[in-house]
Amino acid sequence: MHVFVLTGAGISAESGLGTFRDKGGIWSKFDPMKLATPEAFAANPLAVHDFYNLRRRNLLGAAPNAAHHALARLEKGLADQGGGVFLCTQNIDDLHERAGSRHVHHMHGELLKSLCSRCGARARCETELSILDACPSCGRDNSLRPDVVWFGEMPYGMEEIEAALEASEMFVAVGTSGSVYPAAGYVELARSFGMETCEINLEPSDNAYVFDRKFYGPASETLPVFVDEILKG
Template sequence: MHVFVLTGAGISAESGLGTFRDTDGVWAKFDPMKLATPEAFARDPQHVHEFYNHRRCGLLAAVPNPAHQALARLERQLVAEAGGVFLCTQNIDDLHERAGSRHVHHMHGELLKSLCTRCGARAPCTHDLSILDTCASCGSLNCLRPDVVWFGEMPYGMEEIEAALEASELFVSIGTSGAVYPAAGYVELARSLGIETFEVNLAPSENAHAFDRALYGPATEAVPAFVTELLEAR
């Protein structure tokens, strides 16, 4: 069995990482146009760095929760049966990997990587970034940014995502708002392909009507329950 799993901020919320579009989420407290656009970075790179340095520090202190661990268990079991999980996350954290998932696609990039705006080189980054940093690949100064997809930029690996979705037998959306495109449109693509769709969320998303089935509750309870049900049904 091949399962396509789409995860959003809701799966990491119980690990202490904030969501974005809830009433008390990140973008309710900070203006994304001043912190998460190429124009904002060009205008005031140090201010943007300070925001992401704070988030990076919070991520390094966080640990995977039972929801992340359940998806890693699902992957191990399905791979052992000659199937698999394509785990497409909108999250820029690495909690899926730390929980044991081996095939994770970060469509919005990764906070623990830097990207050079001059040569395009990517590198691991667990430290603070600043305008004084130089790129280890090309030597340029004041050119490193977090390797995350900002507003107005194209998510990573769109063709790979769509190919994986087309090859799946089940589409599962976990902890997403259903408001951020193109990810919010994947459930409709799955439906058009005749793929069963399942939502696991704290509460119904904005596109909850598009799912065949749903399970609602805290991610640390609902995701393990979903995985157990799926594996036992097999």
């Protein structure tokens, strides 16, 4: 079996990383238009760097939870059976990788990478970024930004995502709000391909009505049980 898994902020919430659109989420405390757009970075790079430096420190102090480990187990288990997992995450953290998932598509980029706005080079970044940093590739200063997809920018690898969806037999969304596009539209695309769709969430998402099967509760509890079911066939 080939399974397409889409994960959102909810899967990392139990690891201490904040969600965005829930009550008390990150965007209820900060204005995304002042911190997560190319225009905001051009207008006030210091504030944007401060925001993402804090998030980077929080991420480095976090650890994957049982839900992340369950998806790594699913990837290995299906590969052993001749199938596979396409793990597409909206999250910019690296908790899937730290849990053991080997193939993760970060459609919204990665917090622990920098992106040069001059030459386009990407580099691992576990330290704080500032306007004084020079790009390790081209040497220009005042050019590095977090390698994350901001509002108004195109998610990474859209064609790869749609091809993986078409090649899958089951679509599973974990910890997603169902309100962020284009990701929120993938369940409809999956249904158009005739595959079974499943939602695993703390509570119903905005598009929960579209899914065939629904499992509600903490992802660290519901997802391992779901993975066991899939691997047993």
